[in-house]
Amino acid sequence: MSTSQTPTDPTAVPAGPVVPADLQDERLIAAQGLRGWAGATWERVKSGDLGSLPVVVGLVIIWGVFYALNPAFISSRNLVNLSLQMVPTGVLALGVVLVLLLGQIDLSIGSMYGLSGAVLVVLFVNQGAPIAVAVLLALAAGAVVGLVYGLLFNRFGVPSFVITLAGLLAILGLQLRVLGTDGTVNLPFESAIVQFASQMYLPAWLSYVLAVAVPVVYLASRLRTDRRRVAAGLSATPVTMVAVRAAVMGVLLVVVVAVLNDDRGLSTMVVLFLALVVVMDLAIRRTTWGRSVLAIGGNVEAARRAGIDVKRTFLSVFVLCSTFAALGGILGAARLASANQSSGGADTNLNAIAAAVIGGTSLFGGRGSAYSALLGILVIYSISNGLALLSVSADIRYIVTGAVLLLAVVIDSLSRRSRAAHGRA
Amino acid sequence: MSTTTTLAPVLSMTGVSKRFGAVQALKDIDFEVAAGEVVALVGDNGAGKSTLVKTIAGVYAPDGGNVVFDGSPVSITSPSEAQALGIATVFQDLALCDNLDVVGNLFLGNERKHGGALDEVTMEQESWRLLRELSAKIPSVRIPVASLSGGQRQTVAIARSLLGDPKVVMLDEPTAALGVAQTAEVLNLVERLRDKGLGVILISHNMSDVMAVADRVAVLRLGRNNGVFRVADTSSTEIIAAITGATTNAVTARAARRAPQEEQS
Ligand SMILES: Nc1ncnc2c1ncn2[C@@H]1O[C@H](COP(=O)(O)OP(=O)(O)OP(=O)(O)O)[C@@H](O)[C@H]1O
Numbered sequence A: 001m002s003t004s005q006t007p008t009d010p011t012a013v014p015a016g017p018v019v020p021a022d023l024q025d026e027r028l029i030a031a032q033g034l035r036g037w038a039g040a041t042w043e044r045v046k047s048g049d050l051g052s053l054p055v056v057v058g059l060v061i062i063w064g065v066f067y068a069l070n071p072a073f074i075s076s077r078n079l080v081n082l083s084l085q086m087v088p089t090g091v092l093a094l095g096v097v098l099v100l101l102l103g104q105i106d107l108s109i110g111s112m113y114g115l116s117g118a119v120l121v122v123l124f125v126n127q128g129a130p131i132a133v134a135v136l137l138a139l140a141a142g143a144v145v146g147l148v149y150g151l152l153f154n155r156f157g158v159p160s161f162v163i164t165l166a167g168l169l170a171i172l173g174l175q176l177r178v179l180g181t182d183g184t185v186n187l188p189f190e191s192a193i194v195q196f197a198s199q200m201y202l203p204a205w206l207s208y209v210l211a212v213a214v215p216v217v218y219l220a221s222r223l224r225t226d227r228r229r230v231a232a233g234l235s236a237t238p239v240t241m242v243a244v245r246a247a248v249m250g251v252l253l254v255v256v257v258a259v260l261n262d263d264r265g266l267s268t269m270v271v272l273f274l275a276l277v278v279v280m281d282l283a284i285r286r287t288t289w290g291r292s293v294l295a296i297g298g299n300v301e302a303a304r305r306a307g308i309d310v311k312r313t314f315l316s317v318f319v320l321c322s323t324f325a326a327l328g329g330i331l332g333a334a335r336l337a338s339a340n341q342s343s344g345g346a347d348t349n350l351n352a353i354a355a356a357v358i359g360g361t362s363l364f365g366g367r368g369s370a371y372s373a374l375l376g377i378l379v380i381y382s383i384s385n386g387l388a389l390l391s392v393s394a395d396i397r398y399i400v401t402g403a404v405l406l407l408a409v410v411i412d413s414l415s416r417r418s419r420a421a422h423g424r425a
Numbered sequence B: 001m002s003t004t005t006t007l008a009p010v011l012s013m014t015g016v017s018k019r020f021g022a023v024q025a026l027k028d029i030d031f032e033v034a035a036g037e038v039v040a041l042v043g044d045n046g047a048g049k050s051t052l053v054k055t056i057a058g059v060y061a062p063d064g065g066n067v068v069f070d071g072s073p074v075s076i077t078s079p080s081e082a083q084a085l086g087i088a089t090v091f092q093d094l095a096l097c098d099n100l101d102v103v104g105n106l107f108l109g110n111e112r113k114h115g116g117a118l119d120e121v122t123m124e125q126e127s128w129r130l131l132r133e134l135s136a137k138i139p140s141v142r143i144p145v146a147s148l149s150g151g152q153r154q155t156v157a158i159a160r161s162l163l164g165d166p167k168v169v170m171l172d173e174p175t176a177a178l179g180v181a182q183t184a185e186v187l188n189l190v191e192r193l194r195d196k197g198l199g200v201i202l203i204s205h206n207m208s209d210v211m212a213v214a215d216r217v218a219v220l221r222l223g224r225n226n227g228v229f230r231v232a233d234t235s236s237t238e239i240i241a242a243i244t245g246a247t248t249n250a251v252t253a254r255a256a257r258r259a260p261q262e263e264q265s
């Protein structure tokens, strides 16, 4: 494909310009084939458009170090544990990504996590409500809190930092109130929700089917888009490139699934989290709503003048973020089969926010992706899991996690400066 | 000096006022534009031109006054209402999202869809068509607008106003940052819009551009109307006098100073 400046298929571009419309400017440094792509990617990285590169590199280093210190870190058993540990906070981080994209913050996700866990166990265990009702009401609690934030934010223009700080305290109070004198409520181990979060795994064959289906769907959708692009007189990514990417993706997924299947396998709760990440990624990149979120994060006044309903978008994001926090709380309570007064306390909040930032979502708004929740939470829980394996106490764990967060924020700021210098904002 | 138009106005406003704290930015402004007409809005810095444009575009709510659009009284309280009526605006500060690419900015709030998802292919194709129409010199539409030059950004903002099917197009200093060829294209575009029967409001400090394309010139001075001129029956000297508020002003003084020098050389 090294001579693809002119499409070889004459029927694809009927009587149109010979050079694809997007490659006609003579100042464009043509990037063709694998080498061209690699070169273009390197240029992007140099100019500070890092995407998820730093976190992937960081993850490889972290895993390497822990493996060197204790090979059990990369055992199937430990990796299945890691995959389960990360999910509840990972779901929180997904909500944080959304508010960060708007250039806002929600500090109360930890409290929300605790409250929804409390609502779940009290309704289900103490009040005898059906599990579905308990789950729905716990989620509804999250939605209502988000709605209140959104309305306050839109009505009074108070910074979300302050609104959610107030929320953090008030919701913590609610959590204690809901739990009442009980303090700790245990979920029965046989209940469906506990089974779902800690005992249910995909059958091995199904996990392999998924691992192969994902790259196949990716390949098919890319090829379809590229056909439409060529038909529209635009350039398309070389087929080999797309195929290589899909193949790499497939091999990675199959290896991961094989490793997990060596132990208990791929948990249904993990599949739920991964599905949420993919859905949110599509929602951010492929829908009008996602485009509005990014636009508001970039320049709220421009978004407003473009006719975007800014208030509704803020509202929807605050509601989603709190609802994700509530879902995280439900999964957390289900995984530990209990909820107590300190659920969602301590570092839950900070881990979720740190995960989103470490994963590459900018604190400055308008830049980031749903995958940063997954990557960031992997980093944070790899550190805490690895240090726990080495029997290192919590004090060191906090310090190391803090250092990694600091590093991530520094990288974010530096790459922002570099993007400005290289004109990529 | 004639202040009436023969065509029916598509947009007309009477007695519009806008105040920012202690600053009376607009005071009892009357203004109208007809379909198929180019009205230039001129005035010194701070005269209130951009404020008037933003009031029409729904960015600012006026403190008082009436607006009639297409024969019926309207109150435009948000940018989306203005767009729904068919008012497209190129703002002086461009109002682009730096983190989005050119395609994203062009179609912002107006995205094309394909099976529920954003139709990036069609949007990119149309972007190229629009930009070519303006002789835009933009190497790629898939780079964030932050990486474009001032004039390229301005072209993107202008191209954006041509999407959809506007009845009135407002251009707030659209050529301030443009090169010679691009300025000519924008002036051509203004004429094309007029020929298509759109009402065009053009703000410019460049008298020769104004005299070249406008049918009428409305002058604002310190937030008030200071005369409406038919380009056919006036001269730029007369307009400059209305802008500065004096027949002897910095511009005429400068011209007078230069004239004897040129005779000598
Ligand atoms: N958002 C605002 N808040 C307060 N005052 C404002 C605001 N916008 C405009 N003004 C004031 O209103 C007056 C008119 O401003 P405007 O931007 O309409 O001027 P203009 O005619 O467009 O000038 P220029 O030729 O420099 O663009 C100025 O005195 C300005 O200080």
Ligand SMILES: [Mg+2]
Pocket: B049, B050, B051, B092, B172
């Ligand atoms: Mg102005």
